[in-house]
Amino acid sequence: MKKNPNHIFKLSFLFLFTVLVMISCKPKAVRIQKKENDISLAKILVKKELIIGIRDDHPPFSVLNLFTTKMEGYDIEVAQELCNRMKIKPIFKVIKWNQRESLLKDGEIDCIWSAFVYSKESDVVYSLTSPYIKSAIILVVKDKSPYYSIQDIREKKIGITSSSFIQESLKKAESTHGVFKNTLVFQNTQEAINALEKDEVECVVYDLLSINNLIQTRKGSYRVLDEAIAYEEYVIAFRKEDIALKNAVESTLEEMAKTDFLEKTSKKWFGANISIIGR
Numbered sequence: 001m002k003k004n005p006n007h008i009f010k011l012s013f014l015f016l017f018t019v020l021v022m023i024s025c026k027p028k029a030v031r032i033q034k035k036e037n038d039i040s041l042a043k044i045l046v047k048k049e050l051i052i053g054i055r056d057d058h059p060p061f062s063v064l065n066l067f068t069t070k071m072e073g074y075d076i077e078v079a080q081e082l083c084n085r086m087k088i089k090p091i092f093k094v095i096k097w098n099q100r101e102s103l104l105k106d107g108e109i110d111c112i113w114s115a116f117v118y119s120k121e122s123d124v125v126y127s128l129t130s131p132y133i134k135s136a137i138i139l140v141v142k143d144k145s146p147y148y149s150i151q152d153i154r155e156k157k158i159g160i161t162s163s164s165f166i167q168e169s170l171k172k173a174e175s176t177h178g179v180f181k182n183t184l185v186f187q188n189t190q191e192a193i194n195a196l197e198k199d200e201v202e203c204v205v206y207d208l209l210s211i212n213n214l215i216q217t218r219k220g221s222y223r224v225l226d227e228a229i230a231y232e233e234y235v236i237a238f239r240k241e242d243i244a245l246k247n248a249v250e251s252t253l254e255e256m257a258k259t260d261f262l263e264k265t266s267k268k269w270f271g272a273n274i275s276i277i278g279r
Contacts, residue, residue: 040242044110049089052079053109056094057188060213060269061115061234064094074269075113078132081261082252101125104239111249112237115210117165122237127246131233132253132277136208137169138228142196143221147203150177150227158183159192159201166205169230196222205229209270253277 044050054071056064062073071092083090095103095112103109104126116122118131139153147153150173160166160183170180184201186192189211192204204211208224238246256262257278266273 038244040245051091051110053095053112054114118233126237129236133234136228137230139225140204153203156202159204
């Protein structure tokens with residue numbers, strides 16, 4: 001029987017994915033009370049549209065379909081359903097990720113909803129919803145690679161993207177595993193995987209949910225190491241003062257969690273229900 005070229009990758013992915021699902025239940029966050037002069041929700045309801053800042057290159061969360069020229073992905077479908085329930089129109093605006101804070105502050109967008117990673121620093125700058133999905137920062141190697149642990153690759157050539165969270169996660173991991181001496185930074189995951197295929201690097205560090213989607217569309221055989229570098233949570237970001245709008249979005253998501261919409265959408269894009277809203 002011919003071996004599926006991605007069989008080992010899928011098994012390794014499923015191991016970490018199962019761990020991810022097991023840790024996905026968390027207590028609900030305490031909802032912050034809006035200020036008396038907060039008209040953020042009223043403004044959205046009056047103009048009947050929500051301008052959502054997204055990336056167009058981050059499958060399976062948000063990506064431009066080159067055939068239909070439309071945005072698609074988990075975040076896109078959830079945002080569309082949420083806006084439908086709030087009786088407003090979603091306007092998806094592709095943004096440069098390094099400009100997201102200024103675009104939100106200047107009113108060019110109403111929120112950032114594109115696999116936005118929670119951090120203590122972002123919590124100071126933005127008004128953030130409770131997390132809606134957990135993921136992990138993992139290490140991908142070639143199937144026939146002799147590396148099976150973080151220690152095995154610590155002194156090898158490691159490909160990382162320009163994501164600040166990934167770079168920070170790798171830096172924090174050094175306190176446990178020692179210094180990663182040879183890291184090469186790539187603009188995006190596709191460039192990093194190309195480098196792995198050409199043996200220019202021996203390992204790639206990226207987000208578990210996103211890289212699984214990319215790997216399944218490429219030729220080659222890969223394996224995910226069983227150790228995760230870090231775990232991360234995705235949230236929706238609003239202006240710090242827009243508490244009323246943030247609370248309304250959170251409430252609507254919680255209502256959606258009482259139906260089978262989030263479960264079906266999660267299974268469609270990830271193969272399992274990993275939504276943590278209301279869990």
